[in-house]
Amino acid sequence: MIPEPAGASSHAWAAIAYRPGQRSRDNDRFGYPSCMGKQEARGAGSGGEARGGGGVSLREFAADVRAGLSKQGQRELPSKYFYDEVGSALFEAISVLPEYGLTRADERIVRAHADEIVSRVPSPAIVAELGSGSGRKPRWILGSLGRREPAVYYPIDISPAALARCEWELSRIPSVRIIGMLNPYLEGLKEVASRRKDGQRILVLFLGSTIGNFDRPVGEQFLGQVRSALLPGDALLLGTDLEKPIPQMLAAYDDPVGVTAAFNLNLLARINRELGGDFDLRCWRHAARWDERQRRIEMHLVSQQRQTVRIPRAGVEVSFRQDETIWTENSHKYTPDLVASMAQRAGFRCEAQWSDEEWPFAESFLIAISPDPSR
Numbered sequence: 001m002i003p004e005p006a007g008a009s010s011h012a013w014a015a016i017a018y019r020p021g022q023r024s025r026d027n028d029r030f031g032y033p034s035c036m037g038k039q040e041a042r043g044a045g046s047g048g049e050a051r052g053g054g055g056v057s058l059r060e061f062a063a064d065v066r067a068g069l070s071k072q073g074q075r076e077l078p079s080k081y082f083y084d085e086v087g088s089a090l091f092e093a094i095s096v097l098p099e100y101g102l103t104r105a106d107e108r109i110v111r112a113h114a115d116e117i118v119s120r121v122p123s124p125a126i127v128a129e130l131g132s133g134s135g136r137k138p139r140w141i142l143g144s145l146g147r148r149e150p151a152v153y154y155p156i157d158i159s160p161a162a163l164a165r166c167e168w169e170l171s172r173i174p175s176v177r178i179i180g181m182l183n184p185y186l187e188g189l190k191e192v193a194s195r196r197k198d199g200q201r202i203l204v205l206f207l208g209s210t211i212g213n214f215d216r217p218v219g220e221q222f223l224g225q226v227r228s229a230l231l232p233g234d235a236l237l238l239g240t241d242l243e244k245p246i247p248q249m250l251a252a253y254d255d256p257v258g259v260t261a262a263f264n265l266n267l268l269a270r271i272n273r274e275l276g277g278d279f280d281l282r283c284w285r286h287a288a289r290w291d292e293r294q295r296r297i298e299m300h301l302v303s304q305q306r307q308t309v310r311i312p313r314a315g316v317e318v319s320f321r322q323d324e325t326i327w328t329e330n331s332h333k334y335t336p337d338l339v340a341s342m343a344q345r346a347g348f349r350c351e352a353q354w355s356d357e358e359w360p361f362a363e364s365f366l367i368a369i370s371p372d373p374s375r
């Protein structure tokens with residue numbers, strides 16, 4: 001448990017009503033074409049054969065590495081491969097860095113408003129979480145729900161280790177049964193929905209601002225797909241990191257101790273370990289950049305010199321110029337209004353939002369409305 005910093009608190013904004021037809025001022029931001037292939041969040045893929053460290057198929061890993069590094073122009077690597085065993089441990093360390101307030105803010109808000117969140121979902125309810133994380137954030141919601149009624153919690157994750165950890169962390173909450181779903185997010189959610197009993201509501205948790213790792217149009221489309229798996233009256237609790245002063249955002253993704261740099265560089269180390277690559281990690285540097293137009297932090301790996309890298313098991317050899325980068329991740333930042341309008345277009349009504357005073361972050365409570373606009 002992270003000790004609660006003195007004076008940390010979170011406050012509720014007035015419940016935000018559904019405002020039909022209202023478009024965000026920033027709506028033109030959604031108009032740009034979806035950039036390249038950075039469309040899959042963690043948990044998006046799975047395969048059938050040999051598995052690498054994070055539970056993803058080696059063949060798929062090789063194909064993705066080959067495709068991303070063979071791109072003309074900006075080369076890239078898919079961010080879902082960050083989370084092998086080393087990467088997951090490094091991300092845990094990131095989440096306790098003073099510069100990276102995101103995870104703690106998310107947990108503080110969920111904790112402070114757990115009773116209210118649960119009271120907004122009529123009984124009986126089941127809980128599904130997209131990504132199982134460390135299990136710390138759902139604890140407060142499940143504790144509150146378990147006091148109201150016996151309940152089932154379905155964490156959905158493609159990592160067996162993450163699921164096992166989450167089940168262990170949450171195993172002692174009274175009246176809550178945990179059923180781990182080893183699936184990509186949407187498949188898992190559909191499976192959970194198919195198990196619902198008559199009259200049961202589903203509360204979906206999508207925390208940690210993972211939606212920010214999708215391109216904006218893809219994130220909105222993803223919310224629409226979540227909506228399609230639900231029935232009117234079901235709920236989605238969506239965590240989003242908010243825009244804040246640029247130096248603060250940059251420090252969050254480029255900490256002075258170098259944990260974030262290690263996390264990013266581990267992607268190259270993983271390619272070496274699993275695909276036989278010969279990346280020399282001392283010739284690469286981590287960089288975080290704020291893109292003013294897209295309102296996002298971009299993570300890159302910068303080649304420190306002219307070099308050629310061979311990756312036998314992906315069947316590629318790539319030459320890099322000095323200062324050429326491999327683009328590894330985007331982290332979009334939001335305003336509360338943007339979240340509400342995005343949710344509205346995806347078929348949800350934003351019923352409440354809560355924020356944190358110490359680290360701007362928003363938790364939005366969304367209700368699936370009828371009709372489902374994607375049908």
Ligand code: TRP
Pocket residue numbers: 094102208209210212213252253260263264299329330331
């Ligand atoms: N989802 C996290 C975020 O966008 C992931 C993350 C944190 C990350 N730090 C990073 C990804 C550094 C790549 C590099 O905040």
